[in-house]
Amino acid sequence: MQVDKIRGPQTDQLFRAILELRDLEECYRFFDDLCTISEIQSMAQRFEVAHLLRLKKTYETIKKETGASTATISRVRRCFDYGNDAYEEMLSRLYPDEKPYEPKK
Template sequence: MQIEKIRGHQTDQLFKAVLELKDLEECYEFFDDLCTISEIQSLAQRFEVAHLLRLKKTYETIKKETGASTATISRVRRCFDYGNDTYDKMLGRLYPDEKPFQAK
């Protein structure tokens, strides 16, 4: 697992702060202070790529809809195949009526 590569005091502090956010507005404010617009957009794009992969969209469709490169799409796909299953877990919480991702 790659989790151990990022684990540490600073990361714990950051993640604990995220868990303390009370609502969407507070989340926007926190991330606006913490990240550049580009960083936030990049994270949001990856999450949307994950959602579209979960919906079985093609790379070409995902590229058109999100503007993500094929390298980004491939990276997110690898997370589905070899990661911690958290994209699928979080998308399942946001969209409980959708089917979970299943690798081919």
């Protein structure tokens, strides 16, 4: 499993703290203290790229809508194709009526 490369006591502590967040406002406050604005924007952008890939949007459309580079779009795409299925899992919870991403065979 690919997550082993990030696993450790400090990461466990961070993720346990995230799991304790109770609402959106608490998330905003915690991540504002924890991360730079740029880090938060980068994570949000990658997640939106994942959402648009799931909707089968073209790289050009995704680039225009998110401002993401083709390198970022490709990285997210590789996660869909070869990753831990976490993007799909979270997006299917947020948008249960949308069709899931299907990697090229």
